[in-house]
Amino acid sequence: MSKRLQNGFGILLILSFFGYAFFSSLPRKQFTESLFLYAGLFAAFLGIYWITRTAIHSERSLFPVWLGKWIQQPPHLVAWLLAGIALRLVFLWDTPSLSQDFFRFIWDGHLLINGFNPYLYTPDELIAAGVDFIPNASLLHSSMGALSSSHYTNYPPLNQALFGLCSFLGGDSIIHTVMWMRLLIIIADVAIFIYGLKLLRLMGRSPYFILLYYFNPFIIIELTGNLHWEGVMACLLLIGVYYFIVYDRIKSAVFIACSILLKLMPLMIIPVFLKGIKWERLPLYLGIILVLVFVGFVPFLSGELFDKYASSVGLWFGTFEFNASIYYLIREVGFMVKGYNIIGTAGRVLPVFTLITILLIAAIRKNQFPDFLLSSIVFSFTIYLLLSTTVHPWYLTIPLLFSIFTRYRFILLWSFMVFLSYSAYSYPDYKENLWLVGLEYAAVIGMMVFELFSRKRNNYIESL
Numbered sequence: 001m002s003k004r005l006q007n008g009f010g011i012l013l014i015l016s017f018f019g020y021a022f023f024s025s026l027p028r029k030q031f032t033e034s035l036f037l038y039a040g041l042f043a044a045f046l047g048i049y050w051i052t053r054t055a056i057h058s059e060r061s062l063f064p065v066w067l068g069k070w071i072q073q074p075p076h077l078v079a080w081l082l083a084g085i086a087l088r089l090v091f092l093w094d095t096p097s098l099s100q101d102f103f104r105f106i107w108d109g110h111l112l113i114n115g116f117n118p119y120l121y122t123p124d125e126l127i128a129a130g131v132d133f134i135p136n137a138s139l140l141h142s143s144m145g146a147l148s149s150s151h152y153t154n155y156p157p158l159n160q161a162l163f164g165l166c167s168f169l170g171g172d173s174i175i176h177t178v179m180w181m182r183l184l185i186i187i188a189d190v191a192i193f194i195y196g197l198k199l200l201r202l203m204g205r206s207p208y209f210i211l212l213y214y215f216n217p218f219i220i221i222e223l224t225g226n227l228h229w230e231g232v233m234a235c236l237l238l239i240g241v242y243y244f245i246v247y248d249r250i251k252s253a254v255f256i257a258c259s260i261l262l263k264l265m266p267l268m269i270i271p272v273f274l275k276g277i278k279w280e281r282l283p284l285y286l287g288i289i290l291v292l293v294f295v296g297f298v299p300f301l302s303g304e305l306f307d308k309y310a311s312s313v314g315l316w317f318g319t320f321e322f323n324a325s326i327y328y329l330i331r332e333v334g335f336m337v338k339g340y341n342i343i344g345t346a347g348r349v350l351p352v353f354t355l356i357t358i359l360l361i362a363a364i365r366k367n368q369f370p371d372f373l374l375s376s377i378v379f380s381f382t383i384y385l386l387l388s389t390t391v392h393p394w395y396l397t398i399p400l401l402f403s404i405f406t407r408y409r410f411i412l413l414w415s416f417m418v419f420l421s422y423s424a425y426s427y428p429d430y431k432e433n434l435w436l437v438g439l440e441y442a443a444v445i446g447m448m449v450f451e452l453f454s455r456k457r458n459n460y461i462e463s464l
Contacts, residue, residue, distance in 0.1 A: 002060040009051045009062055012044045013083055019044065020090040020217075024225060028098045031426035038419050041217040048215055052076070052208045077207065081193055084214045088186045088224040095178055098422060099226040103144035106177050108153050109167030110134040112160055117300055119309050123149040135172040154312040157296040158261035159229055181227050188235040189214065189223065192401065195235075199242050203370060203405055212404045218415035222394040230397035233263040238401060241377070244273060245370045253285050257292035264313070265398065268354070268384060271362035272376040317347040323391040323421040325441040326350075328434070343389060350387045357383045375406045382411070382448070393418045410448040417443050 019041045026034050055062050056076075067075035096102055108118040114133045126134075127141050127149075134140065141149055155163070162184060170177025196210045213219055223231035240255030259266045270289070277285050297305075321327065327346055334342030358380045367373045381399040385391050396415055403411040420436040 002055070002062070005051050005055050005060060006062050009048060012047045012051070013087075016041060016044045016048075016087060016217075017090060020087055020220065020225075023221065024091055024094045024097060026097060028422060028425040031423050034098075034422065035419060038217060038221070039416075041221075042416050045215050045217055049208070049211050052080075052211060053206075056206060056208055077197065080211065080214065081190065084193065084220075085186065085190065087215070087220055088182075088189065091220075091225045092179055092182055093175065094225070095175065096226040098221070098425075099228065100143055100145055101148070102178060102181065102227040103140045104148045104153070105155075105163045105181065105227070106167055106170075106174060107134060107137075107140045107144065108155060108160055109163030109165075109177070112164035113168050117302060117305075118153050118155075118160055119300055119305055120152070120302060122152055136174055139174075151315060152308045152312040154309065154315075155229075156261050156264060157300060158258060159263065160300075162229070162232070162262075178227065182224055185223050185227065185229065185231050188232040189219070191235045192231070192238055195239050195242050196401075196404070199238070199245070199405060202242075202245065203374075205405065209404045212412060213401050216400070216412075216415055218393070218400070218418070219397070223397065226394070228394040228397075229262060230394045233259050233266065234397050234401045236262060237266050237398065241374070241402075244276065245373070249277065249281065249285050250288065253288035254292065257289045257296075260289070260293050261296040265381075265384075265395075268358055269377055269380045271359055272365075272367050272373060272380060274362060275366070275368045276373060317351060317389060319343070319347075320390045322389075322424070322432070323393075323418070323437060323440075324389050325386050325391070325437075325445075327387070327389045328437065347389055350389070354384050354387045357387075371406070374402050375408065377402045378406055378408060378411065386445075391418075391421075393421060408448075408451050410444055410451055413447050414440075414444045 019037060023034065023037050023041065026037070028034070052062070054060075061075065063075040063079040065075055067078050071078065104123075107123055111118040111121070111134070123141050123144065127137065131137050153160075162181075166177050166180040166184065169180045193210060193214050196213065197207050200207055200209055219231070222228055236255050236259035240252045240259060242252075243249070243255065244252035256266060256270075270286075273285075274282065321331075321343060324331075327343075327350060330346050330350075331341060331343065334340070334346070361367075361376050361380055361383075365372050365376050367376050378399050381402075385395060385399070388395075396411060396418060400411045400415050403409065417440040420440045421432075423436050424430055424432045
């Protein structure tokens with residue numbers, strides 16, 4: 001039995017390695033081929049997870065003891081860590097195939113290291129002015145797309161600092177800059193692996209649950225492959241939550257502030273932490289977060305910063321729309337009643353409903369207990385995504401990560417189904433297939449409802 005499990009693990013790992021190598025060569029217009037390959041990678045991932053779970057439950061060892069001796073850790077943990085790194089390194093020399101955002105990352109990075117405030121200039125403005133200090137400026141400008149080049153940057157200060165660091169290390173080479181970005185994202189995933197195991201141990205859960213994040217093709221492709229920094233944000237937030245649960249509130253506040261400075265999204269879950277802090281210590285905790293976030297923005301302060309940054313962030317609520325669920329239903333009602341797209345109104349109202357729901361989660365649930373806190377983080381982000389006008393695949397990173405510490409697995413299904421959204425890029429004129437969007441959300445919401453209300457939920461979840 002052990003030999004068969006070992007062989008199965010090895011075969012699936014090798015198939016995954018070559019699968020990722022082939023996936024990285026596919027342009028995003030080849031949606032059908034990419035979808036089938038993604039499904040194959042997901043099947044291999046679930047197979048690896050099942051083999052690992054079976055081996056641990058039957059107390060069989062898949063790996064030689066010597067593998068863990070050099071760092072005095074169980075051999076399976078070392079094997080998982082190294083295997084996950086190997087799968088990510090497949091993408092090291094590749095430029096992302098499913099996203100062009102990295103061109104803007106490099107652009108902002110070179111603005112920063114040349115002493116320019118990246119929040120004050122659009123790429124279109126600088127190109128028109130004849131910018132000469134950004135290497136490969138014309139290529140970066142044309143490749144990032146008209147939507148990005150015509151708007152001010154919306155990436156917070158810590159993200160800008162990392163863009164600048166990678167641009168400095170990469171110099172004039174786009175591929176070298178991409179490699180440095182990728183290495184930082186891989187390091188963040190390694191930190192998630194380490195702290196995820198710590199938190200699983202603290203929660204009394206088996207270590208193999210970390211594989212639901214660490215080996216998930218969604219994570220490997222969207223973060224390492226496509227260079228999205230949500231993984232770094234998730235890493236900082238996870239460490240902050242870990243220290244919160246072990247009552248090291250100073251470190252917790254520092255890491256959560258850093259996660260906000262990398263992406264603003266963690267701001268919305270601050271209310272769910274409040275029940276876990278004594279009222280007399282609450283001002284210090286919130287004060288540290290507030291001060292660090294303010295200090296992070298200090299180097300970029302100017303009379304124009306707020307207006308330009310707010311206008312860029314506001315686009316995600318009142319202008320952009322992609323892969324939405326409830327909003328698309330509201331939009332259709334708007335067309336029937338008003339005769340036009342009511343995103344301007346919906347983009348202002350839906351965030352209010354999101355905030356109210358999160359405040360209710362914070363007030364009603366027993367978030368002073370770790371189990372409740374972690375599931376509240378999952379459901380807060382889920383509500384946010386279900387009410388958003390724009391849901392890019394990589395937005396699922398945080399709820400997927402925190403779901404592994406809970407009994408809920410609908411985010412795992414979502415991490416597979418969300419790939420259907422890439423069908424929009426297979427059309428020359430960029431057109432969403434609303435039937436596929438409907439299928440995605442019908443499956444995810446259906447599973448979520450089942451997990452929330454089915455009497456068989458506990459047995460079902462334990463089987464996963």
